[in-house]
Amino acid sequence: MDVLTHVLVALHIIGIAALLGGFLAQLKAVGAGAARFTPAMLHGALTMLITGVALVGVHQAEGHTLNNIKLGVKLALLVVILGLVYVKRDEERVDKGSFAAVGGLTAANIFIATLWV
Template identity: 70%
Template sequence: MDVLINVFVGLHIIGIASLLGGFLTQMKAMGAGTARFTPAMLHGALTMLVTGVLLVGFREMDGGTVNHIKIGVKLAVLFVILCLVYVKRDEERVDKALFGTVGALTVVNIFVAVLWR
């Protein structure tokens, strides 16, 4: 079970790297007002959602403890990110504030995962 959990942790990290990487590659365009949500950002957020839910299930099946409040906060933040990216995915230009919000929420999600024990 540990190998399976580690594989899905790796996939979860790949998802967040895709979401954050998509945001970072659009930073210059955000300054110019021409940023847009890339498909990598949507796919990264979906990957995070699926692998995160599976990781919680695997951890509970393995008899480990799960901080449900932390998972709920991470899920809520990810849900907001996913909704914003999904709704605005086809627009050629996304408002700077909206685009910056997605980046900030992504970073918040990372820090919640790492710092909340």
């Protein structure tokens, strides 16, 4: 099960990298008002969701105690991120507020994962 856990964590990090990388790559376009949500951002968020749920299942199967409040907060943030990216994925330009919200919520999700013990 350790190998499965490590593979899922690696895939989860790849999903985070795709989502955050897509956001950071578009920062210059935000100033020009031409930022948009890329397919990589949507796929990264979906990868995070699928691997996160799988990680919770693997940890529960191993009998580990989970912090359900932390997991619930992370899931709620990810659902908001997914909702924003999915709904606005076909728009030519995304407003600055929605774009900033995705970046901020992604950063918050990362900090919650690493700092909330």
